[in-house]
Amino acid sequence: MSSTPTPRTTNGGISFWYADHGIPTPREPLPGDTTADVCIVGGGYTGLWTAYYLKKAVPFLNITVLEAKFCGYGASGRNGGWLYNGIAGRDRYAKLHGQEAATRLQDAMNDTVAEVVTTAATEGIDADIHQGGVLEVAYTPAQFSRLKAFHATEVAFGEKDRILLGARDTAARIKVAGAVGSTWTPHGARLHPAKLAKGLADTVEALGVTIHESTPVTAIEPKHARTPYGTVRAPYILRCTEGFTPNLKGQKRSWLPMNSSMIVTDPIPPHLWETIGWDGRENLGDMAHAYMYAQRTADDRIALGGRGVPYRFGSKTDNDGRTQPATIAALRDILVRFFPTLAGTGIAHAWSGVLGVPRDWCSTVTLDRSTGLGWAGGYVGSGVATTNLAARTLRDLFLQDSGQGGTTDLTTLPWVNHKVRKWEPEPFRWLGVQGMYAAYREADRRELTGRTAETNPIARIADRIAGR
């Protein structure tokens, strides 16, 4: 099956979420040299949630957020809107620190989904949040084996409310063609990413946080954030730049900017929804190696994402979300394979963004006590909720370091102050990532046509290349 995007598909323009909600008018750039108690670099969810929790904890704190474009310009305004309890690196943290420590991290993530939902409601942020949980489906024998193993692992990490569903119960929720089973967890909600980003920026500004937009930070040094408009001097500088981090001086080979791309359909009429179901508006995913993720939007479209072309040579990022036509066609093929009745449905918009991938695929939160430099990220594809836990953790680390708080449940989580080695130089970085995703796609293709319940060995080789 192969298809091309319709000529009227909008490509880029940051994301559909901004076409829907409007691109905000940027706030004023930094007017010149200034000082702050805390300077936050990057106005995505990590930076904004951090500003939020710091200001709530210490209302007189002088906080400045510096954002290169506008708040929500990055992944936070482009994602799939899957608020869920997954966290990159948990299984490795279990190996490094033990099952109990990793289970505490997982418990904290389960609570984080509820924290985001509650805080958005408390602050009056209407982000189309609907708590329908997460449904992950299998449609090959190998995927079904992985699904059962995944379900067992999650239960072992304390998720007692996760359930395993057979083909019929899966179809009763969402009729995915060929689905043989699924797993569902209540720890997930669908949201409108740009509405959350804009709501958060407005909320922290109303609390008294200073936000300067159109202000790219060119260098981060202890107690200094330098920009073309002036320097912010602050005892604490917190880097919240995720997939854009390699653009900063000295960070070229830290987190790798991995592309994730999305399409959104035209609104789907009721007679077609009858062929699909999806009344519970669960976040929908699958067990493929190059996995997909999707949501039913508040205005009854399907927004669906996947990897597409995974990485641009030299850690380059996209131009305002523009993605490759081949990626749009590949995502549309997945949509129609899942829901054949949508073969004639138009694709309204396509876009991409970058997520930050550390060499060991483990997300981290760090505050270096000797320099006052902090950072959080490397969330891979799971940042919508994780950014909130990271922000509360940064808050606690700040309070501890500045003598206003002590050790907390968050400061002792296993992802705190985790160190990771750098990525390889080019061309090895590019070759490795391209090779890894080519292998995952080939493994998926073979599993789709094969009858064995074993994961295709090519995927295991790809896992090894990835260093997962």
Ligand SMILES: Cc1cc2nc3c(=O)[nH]c(=O)nc-3n(C[C@H](O)[C@H](O)[C@H](O)COP(=O)(O)OP(=O)(O)OC[C@H]3O[C@@H](n4cnc5c(N)ncnc54)[C@H](O)[C@@H]3O)c2cc1C
């Ligand atoms: C297409 C896509 C789909 C995704 N889907 C999901 C999903 O459904 N669920 C999920 O959990 N996760 C998802 N993710 C990941 C999730 O969106 C991110 O992990 C999360 O938004 C990261 O937030 P952040 O604030 O750390 O980074 P970002 O949102 O990328 O924010 C970083 C900000 O820093 C700014 N910046 C960068 N460099 C500088 C500089 N030098 N000076 C000043 N400012 C700078 C950028 O302009 C940007 O606004 C997805 C990501 C993408 C790209």
